Amino acid sequence: xxxxxxxxxxxxxxxxxxxxxxxxTAKLSKDFGWKAQFESTDTNPxxxxxxxxxxxxxxxxxxxxxxxxxxxxxxxxxxxxxxxQDRTIYEDAFIFAPNLHDMGLMxxxxxxxxxxxxxxxxxxxxxxxxxxxxxxxxxxxxxHIHDRGRxxxxxxxxxxxxxxxxxxxxxxxxxxxxxxxxxNADNLDFKNNPEDYSQIVEKINAQLHGLF
Numbered sequence: 001x002x003x004x005x006x007x008x009x010x011x012x013x014x015x016x017x018x019x020x021x022x023x024x025t026a027k028l029s030k031d032f033g034w035k036a037q038f039e040s041t042d043t044n045p046x047x048x049x050x051x052x053x054x055x056x057x058x059x060x061x062x063x064x065x066x067x068x069x070x071x072x073x074x075x076x077x078x079x080x081x082x083x084x085q086d087r088t089i090y091e092d093a094f095i096f097a098p099n100l101h102d103m104g105l106m107x108x109x110x111x112x113x114x115x116x117x118x119x120x121x122x123x124x125x126x127x128x129x130x131x132x133x134x135x136x137x138x139x140x141x142x143x144h145i146h147d148r149g150r151x152x153x154x155x156x157x158x159x160x161x162x163x164x165x166x167x168x169x170x171x172x173x174x175x176x177x178x179x180x181x182x183x184n185a186d187n188l189d190f191k192n193n194p195e196d197y198s199q200i201v202e203k204i205n206a207q208l209h210g211l212f
Contacts, residue, residue, distance in 0.1 A: 008130065008208060009076065009082055010077065010083055010126075010128045011028075011034065011082070011083070011085070011129060011130045011131075012084065012085040012086075012128040013025050013085070013086055013087070014087060014088055014090075014133045014172075015133060015134035015185070016161065016165050017141060017145065017164065018140070018141035018142065018145040018148075018161075019134040019135075019136045019141060020134050020136070020144060020190065020191065021039070021086050021087055022086050023191050025085075025086040027191075027197060028201075028204070032082075034081070034084045035083045037072045037076065037083055037084070037085040046061040046064050047061065054103075054105045058100045058105045058110075059113075062096060062097045062100070062106070063114065063117075065092045066089065066092055066114070066118060066121065069085075069089040069092065070121045070125070074124075085128070088128065088131070089118070089125070090122075090127070090171075091171075092118070093118040093122070094167070094171050095168055095171060096164070097115065098111070099160075099164055102163075103160075103163065130178070130179045130180075130207055131180050132183060133180065133181070133182045133183065134185040135168075135169070135183065135184050135185060136165075136184075137186050138158065139186075140186045141161055142158070142161070179207060181203060181204065183200055183203065
């Protein structure tokens with residue numbers, strides 16, 4: 001696998017729940033020699049409670065994610081390694097938190113507090129050198145979620161996934177913070193099909209070499 005220029009430092013993979021972010025992050029990290037920063041699902045003390053009672057735990061969960069990802073980005077920007085991150089701090093702020101607020105699962109008071117904190121934090125960091133967005137429709141997301149079999153995701157509604165997907169698409173349509181690569185995950189099985197994965201690698205290489 002060819003290795004792109006080391007001038008880059010920070011790449012990130014965005015996408016809805018079940019889009020394949022963690023799988024792609026792991027594969028790219030291994031093949032390119034990048035350090036991987038994963039989402040803290042297994043160690044998150046709020047995630048299971050959140051899916052059982054979203055209204056009660058939404059603010060706690062979003063604050064945890066905000067703090068965790070802010071710390072990740074700080075370490076990336078202050079370190080020497082090229083890092084690829086599984087989900088960004090921007091997704092929390094522009095997709096998950098406002099979606100919870102609009103669904104009546106986070107109060108306006110809590111959302112305003114959260115978003116003010118996000119603005120203060122985001123002013124201290126910079127966006128990824130390349131954002132890779134895994135675009136997937138609901139059947140693909142549901143299939144992936146079912147296959148991985150996380151118990152706490154069993155309570156997730158289709159309506160919740162649909163609302164998130166619409167917000168993702170709107171966010172990506174307006175994304176102007178840096179270079180962006182959109183990959184249609186509905187048409188690719190990059191986990192099991194080497195040819196599909198190679199297509200993604202070629203697109204990333206082309207994007208990176210075009211940046212520098």
